[in-house]
Amino acid sequence: MFLVAGRMMGHSFLHGGPCLSGISTAIIHVLFGGSPETATIQIKDCPDVDIRTTIQLLEGTADLTEQEKASVPELALSWDLPGVTQTNRKWLYERLLFHAVITRTSRQVKQLRKGLKETLVWPLLVERPDIIPLFLPRESETAPSCESILERIVWPAKELDDDDDEECSLEDQCRVAGFLRSFIENASCEQRKALLKFWTGWEVLPGEMSVEVVNSQSFPKSSTCFEVLRIPARYQNYESFFVDMQACLTSIDTGFGLV
Structure with a gap:
């Protein structure tokens, strides 16, 4: 062995x-x-x-x-x-x-x-x-830097279509994506590792990680198999976003944010 x-x-x-x-x-x-x-x-x-x-x-x-x-x-x-x-x-x-x-x-x-x-x-x-x-x-020393995480992220870029009510507005997408960027830039070593594990299922940085801003009233969730982080568009301030992200990251050993 x-x-x-x-x-x-x-x-x-x-x-x-x-x-x-x-x-x-x-x-x-x-x-x-x-x-x-x-x-x-x-x-x-x-x-x-x-x-x-x-x-x-x-x-x-x-x-x-x-x-x-x-x-x-x-x-x-x-x-x-x-x-x-x-x-x-x-x-x-x-x-x-x-x-x-x-x-x-x-x-x-x-x-x-x-x-x-x-x-x-x-x-x-x-x-x-x-x-x-x-x-x-x-x-x-194994936690990736905030720069290496940010450069691997595929940020949401779709605009709202006139005939599509399911999409979040560009304003919502930009606001929430900005909250995530701020969280990563100010995260500690342990928080970055926890975020990767929540996002992808383990602490190794993949080639790409996707972000989706969705219409939801629940917590942020992840699809670890596809390395997709889904964040509700309801966040209007960074403080509420930070509190919910912290709650999700503490749940990685019991369900990857499905609290």
Whole structure:
């Protein structure tokens, strides 16, 4: 599975596709030949929430409860490490974290590296380490800029026909499109990612995204398969538009705005 994942990552990068974001910097360090012992590991690098919670019990100097004293040795003994004492608490915390993040993933990292080596991207990454942050970007750096979003939008351009009462007027279309442009220009990184996910179903910027201004009294909605955002023409001020867009963006995990 990780061999295939490595191939997919390499080919996606070579062909201009999306890059995989959010990989632990400690894993990236080991993946490209760094010594495991010199990797900088943080508690958030531990992928298993239950194990992370148990390891976090060793942070600080507060006394452990009887239940906590039982859970920590259970994890430690399963990894051939001693139980916790007053003198080895910090050491045990570091060893458990190292094992959870580095040791338990060593086989997967080797398979991932093998998959990358089967693509032509591996020599580039080895010779040009400065490319690695582009190949495996941080999660906070994956949101497209407002300019890149705006240039992909196909704005509404139809004028009202005399015999068509369903179309919104050009004035409505321009006003609402202006509200959307203002929203994008002032959006935070997280808001831009949420908008893309609401609009297209995921956070990767497509080639084109369409906007339609419709006669409706509901919230803005999206057709993610066709990457179309449908905004009601009823908005007369930016404040009401902003409030409704925020409500929609918080619904992306439960129905893409169909609230």
